[in-house]
Amino acid sequence: MGAAFPDFRLGKVLATSFTGTLSERHGDPVERIPTPHRLVDWLAVSGLAVDSCTTAQLELARELRESIHAAATAAATQDALPASAVQVINDRSVHGRAAAILTPEGERRWQLGSASSVEDALSVIAADAISILAGERDGKLALCASPTCQAAFFDTSQSRTRKWCEMNTCGNRQKKARFNANQRKNRRSGE
Numbered sequence: 001m002g003a004a005f006p007d008f009r010l011g012k013v014l015a016t017s018f019t020g021t022l023s024e025r026h027g028d029p030v031e032r033i034p035t036p037h038r039l040v041d042w043l044a045v046s047g048l049a050v051d052s053c054t055t056a057q058l059e060l061a062r063e064l065r066e067s068i069h070a071a072a073t074a075a076a077t078q079d080a081l082p083a084s085a086v087q088v089i090n091d092r093s094v095h096g097r098a099a100a101i102l103t104p105e106g107e108r109r110w111q112l113g114s115a116s117s118v119e120d121a122l123s124v125i126a127a128d129a130i131s132i133l134a135g136e137r138d139g140k141l142a143l144c145a146s147p148t149c150q151a152a153f154f155d156t157s158q159s160r161t162r163k164w165c166e167m168n169t170c171g172n173r174q175k176k177a178r179f180n181a182n183q184r185k186n187r188r189s190g191e
Contacts, residue, residue, distance in 0.1 A: 008032055008042055009166060013154040015129035016141075017046065019069040020151055020165065022062075027148030033058065039118065048112060048121035057118035064092045064122050068129045072152030075133055076141040089126050089133075096123020146170040 009032070011017040021032040021042060033039045036053035039061050043050055053061075067088035071081045097120050101111045110124045131137055132154055139156040144165035151165040164170040 008045060009169065010045065011153065011166070012156070013128070013132065013139075014046060015068050015125055015132055016072065016151075016153050016165075018042075018125050019065055019072065021065060022069075023151060023169075024148050025069075026150050033061065043118070043121045047109060048124055050112065050116055050118055050121055053118050060092070061118065061122055063088055064126060068125070069152055071129070071133055072141050073143060073150075076143045076152055081133065089129055092119075092122045093126035093130060094123070096120040096126075098124045098127075144170050146173065 009017070009020040009023060011020065023030045023032065033042055036055055036058045039053045039058050040050060067082075067085035070085040071089060073079075074081050074085075097116065098110045098112050100108050103109055112120050112124075132139075132141065137154070139154045140160050141152055142155045142160075142162060144151045144153060145163040146165075149165060149170045151170075153162070153165040155162040
């Protein structure tokens with residue numbers, strides 16, 4: 001039996017969910033797409049199913065992921081977008097074939113052709129990143145307040161003051177740490 005892979009952290013925004021395939025970037029990093037097959041799995045659950053992936057395509061995907069993360073981090077901190085990251089995002093965006101379709105619910109979805117490749121799926125992710133980085137979508141880029149995570153995420157909350165990439169992971173972990181620290185402090189002061 002093979003080793004278990006870490007669960008995917010799926011959000012509502014494709015590009016920032018993709019950057020979440022590497023989490024805990026400032027702690028003990030967790031690679032969620034360590035093999036080409038895991039990238040195929042992630043693409044499938046993200047609505048971008050492809051039949052196969054090579055090691056070279058996995059490397060293209062990781063390069064795109066890191067470029068989106070670098071650009072999103074720069075945008076969240078109001079720094080200039082790194083030229084090399086912009087170039088990778090643009091290159092991946094133009095190297096694919098996908099069509100935007102309208103669902104009966106009035107939402108836009110991306111559809112890949114029957115012979116689609118990883119490059120086609122990556123072009124959709126790059127296009128999603130471009131729409132966020134260009135300010136075309138309602139929301140703002142922010143960084144997770146967890147000191148070990150600091151993932152870029154797209155905050156669409158009404159107040160645009162969300163602190164955590166995911167409340168179920170980073171938010172709960174930080175709240176638990178704060179609670180435990182307060183408990184220790186209260187025990188010491190009660191002695």
